Amino acid sequence: xxxxxxxxxxxxxxxxLLRAIKDINKEQKYISEKDCREISKYFSxxxxxxxxxxxxxxxxKFHPERKKIIKVCSGGPCVMERxxxxxxxxxxxxxxxxxxxxxxxxxxxxxxxxGLCDRGPIMMIDDQVFEKVKPEMVDDIILNYL
Amino acid sequence: MQIITKNWDKIDPFRIEDxxxxxxYASLRKSIREMDREDVILQIKExxxxxxxxxxxxxxxxxxxxxxxxxxxxxxxxxxxxSEPGVYKDRIIAEKNxxxxxEGLLIGAYAIGAKKAYIYLNGHYREAxxxxxxxxxxxxxxxxxxxxIMGSAVDVDVEIFQGAGAYICGExxxxxxxxxxxxxxxxxxxxxxxxCGLFGKPTIVNNAETLANVAYIIKRSAKTFSQIGPNSxxxxxxxxxxxxxxxxxxxxxxxxxxxxxxxxxxxxxxxMVSGKEFWFAQIGGASGRLMxxxxxDQTLTYGNCEYPIGAGxxxxxxxxxxIKDFLYSWAGFFHRESCGKxxxxxxxxxxxxxxxxxxxxxDLREKDRENIKDILWTLSNTTFCxxxxxxxxxxxxxxxxxxxEIFPNTNKTNNDTN
Numbered sequence: 001x002x003x004x005x006x007x008x009x010x011x012x013x014x015x016x017l018l019r020a021i022k023d024i025n026k027e028q029k030y031i032s033e034k035d036c037r038e039i040s041k042y043f044s045x046x047x048x049x050x051x052x053x054x055x056x057x058x059x060x061k062f063h064p065e066r067k068k069i070i071k072v073c074s075g076g077p078c079v080m081e082r083x084x085x086x087x088x089x090x091x092x093x094x095x096x097x098x099x100x101x102x103x104x105x106x107x108x109x110x111x112x113x114x115g116l117c118d119r120g121p122i123m124m125i126d127d128q129v130f131e132k133v134k135p136e137m138v139d140d141i142i143l144n145y146l
Numbered sequence: 147m148q149i150i151t152k153n154w155d156k157i158d159p160f161r162i163e164d165x166x167x168x169x170x171y172a173s174l175r176k177s178i179r180e181m182d183r184e185d186v187i188l189q190i191k192e193x194x195x196x197x198x199x200x201x202x203x204x205x206x207x208x209x210x211x212x213x214x215x216x217x218x219x220x221x222x223x224x225x226x227x228x229s230e231p232g233v234y235k236d237r238i239i240a241e242k243n244x245x246x247x248x249e250g251l252l253i254g255a256y257a258i259g260a261k262k263a264y265i266y267l268n269g270h271y272r273e274a275x276x277x278x279x280x281x282x283x284x285x286x287x288x289x290x291x292x293x294x295i296m297g298s299a300v301d302v303d304v305e306i307f308q309g310a311g312a313y314i315c316g317e318x319x320x321x322x323x324x325x326x327x328x329x330x331x332x333x334x335x336x337x338x339x340x341x342c343g344l345f346g347k348p349t350i351v352n353n354a355e356t357l358a359n360v361a362y363i364i365k366r367s368a369k370t371f372s373q374i375g376p377n378s379x380x381x382x383x384x385x386x387x388x389x390x391x392x393x394x395x396x397x398x399x400x401x402x403x404x405x406x407x408x409x410x411x412x413x414x415x416x417x418m419v420s421g422k423e424f425w426f427a428q429i430g431g432a433s434g435r436l437m438x439x440x441x442x443d444q445t446l447t448y449g450n451c452e453y454p455i456g457a458g459x460x461x462x463x464x465x466x467x468x469i470k471d472f473l474y475s476w477a478g479f480f481h482r483e484s485c486g487k488x489x490x491x492x493x494x495x496x497x498x499x500x501x502x503x504x505x506x507x508x509d510l511r512e513k514d515r516e517n518i519k520d521i522l523w524t525l526s527n528t529t530f531c532x533x534x535x536x537x538x539x540x541x542x543x544x545x546x547x548x549x550x551e552i553f554p555n556t557n558k559t560n561n562d563t564n
Binding site for chain 2: 049
């Protein structure tokens, strides 16, 4: 769907701003500066306002993602279920370091809580969620889904 | 005693008929048909219900502020953001019995005179979003939501607003900012949201669990509710048992229950996992204090309490665990989630994260001991909103309780010249 089409689904009220930004982000996986300009024109709001809102949230990206992103939760309950071991396992397996951009193909991120603590530890590869991951399962997951 | 968990797993969250059959929406009918707005607020006030999100502010009083403020528009918001490690009770309510939240929200909206209500949902909750959407559609079909609720002249429209993943948006002013299409940063209080909130109009922000209690109070009278648990904070509370306990998950217990009972009673936690020994428990999520063995007999209530109950999560840690892992986890979380509005929090959480990373690699320097104290003092005393204080709570307790584990080389002379 084009940006114009997405925008036209919403009344140009400030309360719809985040919804529109999220929809566009979902459609094309990121928001470019040009998109921000179009959004600001449609909502009659300054470009700075659109950009400041979009840049606040983790889920909104400004560049197309060329790497595979692996995320692992490190909240207290997940730590109790050995999520830090999972992180170490991935680091060793892929020879990367958490939070480090050096590898051109894959990035390992430590993420904040997804609210799935009853099914933890949580691991994500792009949008795919893995629940109740054990350090022993990491090899299999990486092999099959990365 | 079951108020919130009573119908869980007995009713189908996708079928409103099940909820109605279990006595649902009767309280909404009673409030609109038989009670004045003032009566509803009086009932909630007399019940002594306190906010279940963490602060424990009396709900009835909050509603009264809004009801008394004259305005052409008012808003009611259900806070379903959570996103704190270890806290997922509201998500479970929404997934098991979404109408319970919606009914409470509608009663609240009627009581304060709001024509528009929002459910602010965490951006990560996909299943809960679907379930709530279906539940709302069904409620709209049955004329519980929308124009002329059940043939009366009361209009309340409910909308779901989903965030995009930020812990700070659980703070009410930050939440309001997000709906207004601004950065989710907290605002200076006063003016408080019940007087001047969303779009400058009186706005009530209530936690989802608080609202889930409302229907029960209206149905069974304030007196019945106020007799459960201690006088100062009556009612039941959802507790989340995590870590090294046998029965993990959500349990409902009257407020005033001790942590010991929750962890060791077979009704709730059922004791430690076999072979593991209790070390400490963290009460109330990542922002909670650490409770040592000797303090387990403390009752958990809202109000004056040494260990604030927060959102009700209890993380049980056994002696096999490493305190450094937890310090790393807490520091990382608050460093990622600090909104960056005020310097003490933005810089403080960042430096704490740096120290935590070094600590994990056993590269702690003698200077760090001073620095940690300095940062923790700054975080707990000078930040703009409570997030900064939260970031320091668990760390401060850990530094006090486990000094030996954190700084193992205290007696050796340090050759570090850095």
